Ligand SMILES: Nc1ncnc2c1ncn2[C@@H]1O[C@H](COP(=O)(O)OP(=O)(O)O)[C@@H](O)[C@H]1O
């Protein structure tokens with residue numbers, strides 16, 4: 415069995431993935447399964463930072479679409495990511511690996527506030543880092559937060575665990591004839607306007623030469639498989 419291909423990775427976890435079969439919120443069974451995979455990867459010796467999404471709780475654009483205030487909606491979305499991060503920390507902790515939540519928005523009663531130097535200290539202490547609050551700014555996404563933190567933390571790769579098992583010629587949920595790419599460049603994703611990740615996140619990864627690997631977080635063992643260079647995924651690099 416090959417060991418991990420990477421020394422330090424940023425795992426972007428879709429908020430919606432944490433819902434399991436529910437229509438809203440957090441399914442503890444799913445959180446426990448993902449936590450177990452993170453712990454397995456940690457035991458391979460990989461340094462892991464996680465950025466959690468919040469789409470299972472709140473999306474600012476939905477508020478705006480109904481005539482509400484986008485900025486307030488986005489802050490609610492960021493708070494949703496803090497809820498997910500706390501649930502994941504508790505699940506990883508319970509499996510015997512220390513984990514810490516670092517939020518872009520200060521909520522000192524619940525978690526630490528992110529600083530790059532503080533986060534590096536936690537890596538040196540062999541902890542799993544869980545980044546909450548996205549970038550801390552409205553009008554951004556947690557994908558952009560993931561690309562930003564991957565650059566700040568010097569990660570070798572950004573692994574996007576999402577609803578689909580890679581990047582397709584079109585959204586596979588809408589177009590059943592769409593076919594999956596094995597490999598693409600960041601520039602091709604932008605030029606073809608492939609919507610699996612927002613353009614700001616892809617551009618930031620491109621400018622910092624960070625490969626992005628898109629895989630399905632719904633398949634058990636997929637995170638560790640990707641770390642070992644196995645399983646179904648699309649690599650965006652070059
Ligand atoms: N070209 C494409 N290839 C793959 N997925 C795509 C593509 N275009 C749109 N999508 C959609 O993008 C979704 C992933 O993006 P997003 O909803 O932001 O996920 P996440 O919640 O993981 O951040 C997939 O579930 C898929 O339906």
Ligand SMILES: O=c1ccn([C@@H]2O[C@H](COP(=O)(O)OP(=O)(O)O)[C@@H](O)[C@H]2O)c(=O)[nH]1
Pocket residue numbers: 427428429430466467468469470472473474475487488489490491492494495547548549550551552553554555556557558559
């Ligand atoms: O830097 C950020 C990250 C997130 N959000 C808000 O938080 C919500 C949840 O994040 P996202 O949609 O990226 O979650 P995911 O799709 O990964 O579950 C977004 O819709 C935004 O409203 C934001 O305003 N700024």
